[in-house]
Amino acid sequence: MVTKLVVENLKHRPLRTLLTVLAIGLQVTLVLTIVGLSRGLIEASQTRTRGVGADILIRPPGTAVIGMSGAPMSEKFVPFIEKQPHVALAQGIVVHGIGGLESITGIDIDRFDKMSGGLDYRRGGPFKSPDDILIDENFAQQRKLKVGDTVELANHNWTVRGIVGPGKLSKAFVEKKILQDLTSNNDKITMIYVKVDDPRNLGAALANLKKVLPDYQIYSMDEFLSLITPDNVPGLNAFIMTVVGLAVVFGFLVVFLAMYTAVLERTREIGILKALGASPGYIIGMLMRETFILALIGCILGIGLSYVARWAIISLVPASLPVISVPDWWWRAGPISLSGAMLGAIYPGTKAARQDTIEALAYE
Amino acid sequence: MSDTIISARELRKTYHVGDVDVHALRGVDLDVRRGEFLAIVGHSGSGKSTLFNVIGGLTPPTAGHITIDGKDLRQMSESDRTDLRKQSIGFVFQKYNLLPTLTAHDNIALARSMVGKSLHLDQDQQFQEVLTLLGIAHRLHHKPRALSGGEQQRVAIARAVVNQPAILLADEPTGNLDTENSERVLTLLRDLNERLGQTIIMITHNPEAAAFGHRTARMKDGSILSAATPH
DSSP: OHHHHHHHHHHHSHHHHHHHHHHHHHHHHHHHHHHHHHHHHHHHHHHHHHTTOOSEEEEOTTOOSSSOOBOOEETTHHHHHHTSTTEEEEEEEEEEEEETTEEEEEEOHHHHHHHHSOOOEEEEOSOOSTTEEEEEHHHHHHTTOOTTOEEEETTEEEEEEEEEOSOSSOSEEEEHHHHHHHTTOTTEESEEEEEESOGGGHHHHHHHHHHHSTTSEEEEHHHHHHHOSGGGSTTHHHHHHHHHHHHHHHHHHHHHHHHHHHHHHTHHHHHHHHHTTOOHHHHHHHHHHHHHHHHHHHHHHHHHHHHHHHHHHHHHOTTTOOOOOOGGGHHHHHHHHHHHHHHHHHHHHHHHHHSOHHHHHHOO | OOSEEEEEEEEEEEEEETTEEEEEEEEEEEEEETTOEEEEEEOTTSSHHHHHHHHTTSSOOSEEEEEETTEEGGGOOHHHHHHHHHHHEEEEOTTOOOOTTSOHHHHHHHHHHHTTOOSOGGGOHHHHHHHHHHTOGGGTTSOGGGSOHHHHHHHHHHHHHTTOOSEEEEESTTTTSOHHHHHHHHHHHHHHHHHHOOEEEEEESOHHHHTTSSEEEEEETTEEEEEEEEO
């Protein structure tokens, strides 16, 4: 009977019910989208790194695992490394940030093709002139670019020469020499990818490189990929926790306000229930049950909305924000929102339970 | 089982309104017999509603003694008084006080669920007869806003008696009704009193309504003015 009373109460004020559910749903969506986004960025980064086809990565000392740009290494390292035992091929690349999480990458196309197996051209083809740029499909979709268009990046006008499939090193490629000139990094590179002559020689090649370049960060690709995690992205976990915290506070405030208003509005009804013999526990239980139903529907709605948000983000900015769905976080975002909502209902529930029956019955 | 179901001696109730003490009951002595239909009359501010609230366990007395069905109300905790309302007392209010979100059926079933009884009113033959007597059996699936004042009050009476409480307290039950509906409700209360043997205490300011009871007690300035007089 209490459940029926709760459901009828929720139906009695459909707009307030809808807004409360929507507010709880949006906080669930927010948490799921932020987590999906952070994971999507990590996954995309892993996929692109794996797509290079290298076995070893060499980076300058003291650089972050993710988000590195600039060119602090001398290009002379590349021939030196190629002379080392078991090294079949080495290529230096230049990464230049163009704002936000975006960057363009300078490559030696012949070496890149040899190491990665070549770019997957969907439209157009490889570089023909120094100002050519190759972009992946997501980048092209986001910026509405097609082959032959001009795009300004890093204060330079580039001509889109080819559109390639995503998942290999970068979203935008230019010739390394041109990017070095443009960024005043002549003969400098950001990092070096190395291919060994035989996978069985990876350990030996790795050991030798660490020996000849003792101060450099040298990883096997498996090791490097395992480092691309939220823990290694400066501030990412703190950011996610902040968003989760804000979601809890938001849920708390929304439910607090909704239930507080409901209690005020239902003062007389609470008085009637108490006159009929409802205990304080009955009243609190009723309001908690109401909150639980609101939060549960809100959570389900929030999960649904997270897919809508994902679709919208992927449609609008597929290159910048590769958000993925995170079903394993449903069981975290749900209880988090539920906790915030239940906390928000405690004070209004207690206030209702403590209401003087006679005053409540006289309430107009 | 004692013949007296309610016994009050030197019953006092004082409300603190800001810095002022309002003595709503100033030493009420009252005995109500089991199965009696007692009308309490008095002008506004005479203390009759406060007496209603104290007898109903809605508020504790400040001083004096009162026993309801043998239980000392002054010794009762808030929780005990909640149980008393649930088990032994049915309320009928002037403004009906039905829950607007529930149908008439569910308003009655809610009171039943409070004491853990089955929600299926149709399985209770005796209660079906009460519903027929009240003339609301065909209106049970309507919400209060779809019912007339008289119908709402009859639903409220049904809710008050559904658990067969020992005492039915009615506070100005005809205060919001026209003459025809008032008479119908009062007749029903008397019929229920006769059929179910329930003790009824009815607060009213209307002498004609009071005449439906077995006897009338008059209140003034927080006291029973005259000994209850039989009709």
